[in-house]
Amino acid sequence: MDIKEGNLQAPDRQPLDWKTPDFCDQESLYNELERVFDVCHTCRRCVSLCDSFPTLFDLIDDSETFEVDGVNKNDYMKVVDQCFLCDLCAETKCPYLPPHEWGIDFPHLMLRAKAYKFSKGQTKWMDRLITSTDKVFRAISTAGIRHIANRASTISIARKALQKTIGIHAEAPLPNFKRKKFNKDSNKYTETRPCDKTTGKVAVFVTCYGEHNEPSIIEDLVAVFRYNGIEVAIIEDSKCCGMPKLELGDLNKVEKQKDSNLPVFSDFVNRGYDIVAPIPSCVLMFKQELPLMFPEDKEIQKIKNAFFDPFEYLVSRHKAGLIKTDFKEPLGTVAYHSACHQRVQNIGAKTKEFISLIPDTEVTSIDRCSGHDGTYALKAETYDKAMKIARPVVNQIKKANADTFGSDCPMAGRMIAHGEGTDNAEHPISMVRRAYGI
Numbered sequence: 001m002d003i004k005e006g007n008l009q010a011p012d013r014q015p016l017d018w019k020t021p022d023f024c025d026q027e028s029l030y031n032e033l034e035r036v037f038d039v040c041h042t043c044r045r046c047v048s049l050c051d052s053f054p055t056l057f058d059l060i061d062d063s064e065t066f067e068v069d070g071v072n073k074n075d076y077m078k079v080v081d082q083c084f085l086c087d088l089c090a091e092t093k094c095p096y097l098p099p100h101e102w103g104i105d106f107p108h109l110m111l112r113a114k115a116y117k118f119s120k121g122q123t124k125w126m127d128r129l130i131t132s133t134d135k136v137f138r139a140i141s142t143a144g145i146r147h148i149a150n151r152a153s154t155i156s157i158a159r160k161a162l163q164k165t166i167g168i169h170a171e172a173p174l175p176n177f178k179r180k181k182f183n184k185d186s187n188k189y190t191e192t193r194p195c196d197k198t199t200g201k202v203a204v205f206v207t208c209y210g211e212h213n214e215p216s217i218i219e220d221l222v223a224v225f226r227y228n229g230i231e232v233a234i235i236e237d238s239k240c241c242g243m244p245k246l247e248l249g250d251l252n253k254v255e256k257q258k259d260s261n262l263p264v265f266s267d268f269v270n271r272g273y274d275i276v277a278p279i280p281s282c283v284l285m286f287k288q289e290l291p292l293m294f295p296e297d298k299e300i301q302k303i304k305n306a307f308f309d310p311f312e313y314l315v316s317r318h319k320a321g322l323i324k325t326d327f328k329e330p331l332g333t334v335a336y337h338s339a340c341h342q343r344v345q346n347i348g349a350k351t352k353e354f355i356s357l358i359p360d361t362e363v364t365s366i367d368r369c370s371g372h373d374g375t376y377a378l379k380a381e382t383y384d385k386a387m388k389i390a391r392p393v394v395n396q397i398k399k400a401n402a403d404t405f406g407s408d409c410p411m412a413g414r415m416i417a418h419g420e421g422t423d424n425a426e427h428p429i430s431m432v433r434r435a436y437g438i
Ligand code: SF4
Pocket: 046, 049, 050, 051, 052, 053, 082, 083, 084, 085, 086, 087, 088, 089, 090, 106, 107, 110
């Protein structure tokens, strides 16, 4: 075991042993929480990342001993409840991840505690409902209901009723529903041009959000890729990536969703397609979370190797001279928020790199949490905290006074726009389409 701190290596996340009996054993879990909380107490590097760490440090500082042993174990879950599994503490701060002998992976420990809570039936029905994106989104998207839902989301009295019954904060930024079924037919090029790790053939995982809320992002992605000579097909019959259920700790459901998606995705990869998705969290599921949950599953590893962030894909092909740079419209000043679940993919600032190719375009990058974080910004009990987390980002966007702003994560973009009191943000792929004039 290595005991070095402060190196420049990418973090080494270890597989999640979630099928062992020990994983949800109460005594074992609480012992591990105590051990890790003690290390965090002496370190405190992550205090600014989310509310989990301030909650922990307040519990310690308010205790009689000023140490973890003075904290009531019944309060440990208060720390867990503030974690939205952004992974930033592990990927950007923690020097004690394996191979360090202390072997700390804070997000995985939070996930284990969430899975424990779920296994004991300690999860609220409302949380189970709003993380059932496949069912809920399909129901709301039904013609007739969609219109009523969109209208109700703007009426104060309806929102107050929603807060009382389902626990969605009356001011939380809700997405609009405008479902679109995409044409599955791919465009065919007589010759596809592989380069580096990309095949030049892409299957788009439209995601729940892309299908039900902002299909225009999918259309923009398809247009930009096809303009650059990439064959594009749409993946039909996919299910939710599983991220909402992962954040709830419902790991058996994550496995079911994985089992539904695997044959569909595998079929595309076997036919030479790479896969992209416009939402960083959905990409991260296939690039990191599922491979760590199912390290022995060769199909998952195969899909992981074929999965790309859209801008990672475009930059890789630009380096090989396969991307058009005949941009027609400069974007001026762009305030760009890099989403946490994209940052932790360890691919570098690819969106900023690509947008910076557009002439007369100056990009200011903002690398802080937007506060949306899955359902964290929607829930009545955490909405105010989410707004507090969002404030520095909103202030930086205001200060930048940019011509346009946006985030790779459309939910983060909506949260920032909500904080700013403006219209929706623009997804970077939509900015690129606009710059191409296509
Ligand atoms: S994973 Fe994110 S939300 Fe959870 S404790 Fe770490 S920084 Fe906070």
